[in-house]
Amino acid sequence: MINLQDIRYVRLGTRDLEGAIEFATKVIGLQLVAREGKSVYFRSDKVAVRGDTRDHTLVYFEGDPTDHTIGFDLKDHRDFDAVGAALDNGGYRTRLAGRDECDQRRAKGVIQSQDPTGNKIEIVARPYHTGVRTFPSRDAGITHFSHIGLNSSDPVRDEKFWTQLCSARVSDWLGDAPLLRIGTAHHSIAIFPYPQPGVQHINHQVEDVDDLMKSYYFLKERGVKIAWGPGRHPLSTAVMLYFYGPDRMVYEYSCGVKHIMPEDEATYRPRQFAPELTSFCMWGAVPDFPSMQAAISASKPALKAV
Numbered sequence: 001m002i003n004l005q006d007i008r009y010v011r012l013g014t015r016d017l018e019g020a021i022e023f024a025t026k027v028i029g030l031q032l033v034a035r036e037g038k039s040v041y042f043r044s045d046k047v048a049v050r051g052d053t054r055d056h057t058l059v060y061f062e063g064d065p066t067d068h069t070i071g072f073d074l075k076d077h078r079d080f081d082a083v084g085a086a087l088d089n090g091g092y093r094t095r096l097a098g099r100d101e102c103d104q105r106r107a108k109g110v111i112q113s114q115d116p117t118g119n120k121i122e123i124v125a126r127p128y129h130t131g132v133r134t135f136p137s138r139d140a141g142i143t144h145f146s147h148i149g150l151n152s153s154d155p156v157r158d159e160k161f162w163t164q165l166c167s168a169r170v171s172d173w174l175g176d177a178p179l180l181r182i183g184t185a186h187h188s189i190a191i192f193p194y195p196q197p198g199v200q201h202i203n204h205q206v207e208d209v210d211d212l213m214k215s216y217y218f219l220k221e222r223g224v225k226i227a228w229g230p231g232r233h234p235l236s237t238a239v240m241l242y243f244y245g246p247d248r249m250v251y252e253y254s255c256g257v258k259h260i261m262p263e264d265e266a267t268y269r270p271r272q273f274a275p276e277l278t279s280f281c282m283w284g285a286v287p288d289f290p291s292m293q294a295a296i297s298a299s300k301p302a303l304k305a306v
């Protein structure tokens with residue numbers, strides 16, 4: 001069992017690094033913290049909310065826009081050597097990153113592998129934190145990078161990878177799709193059925209619903225395409241807003257996500273939600289992005305409402 005502590009970062013390729021910087025800072029509201037060669041690093045964590053500040057939570061690098069990687073760190077860094085063996089024994093190819101690549105990830109050690117769908121993952125040991133507070137580039141109210149939506153060619157199979165080989169736990173199911181927690185937040189990974197691997201959306205939490213609605217009007221005024229919402233996810237109880245970023249990556253702001261605290265772990269039971277639109281958004285907002293539409297249409301029709 002690979003005991004994960006948290007999701008750490010997403011790394012995305014882009015052909016337009018300058019455009020990605022512009023969008024990440026001026027629209028999403030992240031802090032540009034470093035530029036090294038053909039990579040740029042962004043920070044998002046507010047120490048008062050998370051209790052710490054990850055060195056960075058998003059990287060754009062010059063490359064293929066379909067090249068997505070998700071980084072996770074370990075509960076105990078001493079497990080690092082066992083991670084490779086656990087993945088190897090499970091039949092997954094692994095690669096120990098060299099010193100330069102570790103430096104680029106700002107971690108002492110990195111093991112690279114893939115989930116069964118082919119999503120690129122990195123398990124990092126002793127990733128860097130920073131003592132300097134986040135200074136966001138616009139007042140979007142972001143408190144931290146919180147979760148990703150992840151494409152899966154077989155959600156039932158991938159649930160086993162994340163919960164049996166890794167330590168993620170199912171918080172709820174939406175049809176066959178599991179929403180998986182690693183820490184206390186309802187989900188750090190939301191698995192959605194889609195034929196190609198890739199990050200489906202990237203979530204940042206904001207302080208409150210005022211931030212979310214202010215951003216809704218901010219985005220509309222600037223012509224940023226809204227992908228979904230405003231709405232509310234009934235599973236996590238979060239109020240949400242999704243919008244398109246560079247290379248058609250979908251970003252999400254949300255607030256009010258449910259937490260499952262350590263004292264509730266023993267008694268918490270994941271719930272099965274009906275495969276219907278109101279399980280995706282209780283207000284009835286319809287997503288305007290293909291992978292989420294695919295997830296909804298993969299759901300079987302529910303009983304006809306009377």
Ligand SMILES: [Fe+2]
Binds near residue numbers: 190203
């Ligand atoms: Fe989300």
